Amino acid sequence: MTDRELDAAGITDPALRAAYTHCRRLNARHGRTYFLATRLLPVERRPAVHALYGFARWADDIVDSLDDPRTHPERRAALARLENxxxxxxxxxxxxxxxxxxxxxDTAARYGIDHRHFTDFMASMRSDLHVTHYPTYDDLLGYMHGSAAVIGLQMLPVLGTVVPREEAAPHAAALGVAFQLTNFLRDVGEDLDRDRVYLPGDLLRAHGVDRALLLRTRASGRPDRRVTAALRAAEDLTRRVYRTAAPGLAMLDPLSRPCVRTAFVLYGAILDAIAADGYRVLHRRAVVPRRRRAVVALDGLARLAASRAGARRLHRAPAHRAPAAARFAVSGGPAPEEAV
Structure with a gap:
């Protein structure tokens, strides 16, 4: 982590500075999309985001690091040690x-993050040690509350809002779920190799798909029309969750909004890449072209510059002009959900 970020956040203790720097490295190494978006945050808020992501990444690595997530005692012991x-x-x-x-x-204390979000997260990580499929979408939602929705809720105090936090919370939770559903669809083949299926069973059954067919399709290297139809339905489901999350973008602090909007667009672009590749996710991972990533990042930088300029004007404006300036700062140009 750069000294500038740590200094801006008021983190002076050497052990804490080293800890935050370690989390930043985890973010940079494992979360390319997320790390790119984080660069658009105000500099003083980046360490907290790296800490939240670093912890989630560490727990996830424990769950995925060994061969058999259901029976390996070292994995269970490592997760128990982390929880303690x-x-x-x-x-x-x-x-x-x-x-x-x-x-x-330190981040939880600085931003007053509810500790229950971390407890719920660990509960979902424990379930990954023995649960390998979810019969219904409701079952999957129960898992994703702890594995994804709470990530959005943890982030909300760091990002800040222009509305009461409880008003923005459902949209933040939905965005966490949308991101994870996107990852599930992108990684369905790799998850299958770990004996896990994160696509809801009722969605698969509606298209005549079960685990055995997924395994045969992956082994054959050829697409199956039933599997393709199920994957397209999973994409449609995920896009609906994105639409639920979208109104929350305008509820965020204007200076945080370019970061979240960039992540919103980049994760949505993964769905575009999956569709463009013919839903071949059982055979290869869909990748967002580098040029598309660069265009989205540049757009995020432009929006960030507009938000900062609006904030400076708001700071300088006479009191009676503040509402108009505030509206400009909040918009930073077109409303994010309209521009996605």
């Missing part, structure tokens, strides 16, 4: 030799 360290860290300050937990505990 998390509990102690949130309660009384994490030990300095656990940088991810140290940074997370």
């Amino acid at each position: 360290r998390l509990e102690r860290g949130l309660r009384a300050g994490a030990p300095a030799d656990e940088p991810v937990v140290l940074a997370l505990a």
Whole structure:
């Protein structure tokens, strides 16, 4: 993590600075889309986002790192150790030799993040040790509350809002779910190799698809029309969740909005890439072209510049002009949900 980010966030303790820097490296290495979007945040808020992502990444790596997520004792023990360290860290300050937990505990304290979000997250991580499929979409939603929706809720205090936080919360939770559904669709082949199916069973059954057919299709290397229809339905479901999340973009602090909007567009572009590749996700991972990523990033930079300029004008404007200036700062140009 750059010294500028840490200095702007008021993080002076050497152990904390090292912990946040470690989390930033995790973000940069594992979350290309997310890391790119994070660069559009106000500099003082970036360390907190890296801490939140770093912790989620660390837990997810534990779940996915060994061969059999259902039976391997080392995996269970590692997750239990992490949960114990998390509990102690949130309660009384994490030990300095656990940088991810140290940074997370500091972020939770600085921004007043509800500890239940972390508890719910760990519950979903534990379920990954023995649950390999979800019979219905409601079952999957129960899992995603802890694995994805709470990530959006954790982020909300860091991002800031222009409305009461509870008004923005359902949209933030939906965005976390939309991002994870996108990952599930992109990674369906890789997840199948880990003996996991994160597409809801009722959606698959509606198109005559089961695990056996998914396995045969992956092994054959050839598409199956039933599988393709199910994957297209999963894309439609995911896009509906994005539409639920979209109104929340305008509820965010204008200075945070370009970051979240960029992530919104880039993750949506993954769905575009999946469709353009003929839903061949059982055989290869769909990738957003580098040029598209660059265009979205440049648009995010332009929106960030407009938001900062609006904030400066608002700061300088006479009190009676503040509402108009505030509206400009909030919009930063077209409303984000209209421009997506």
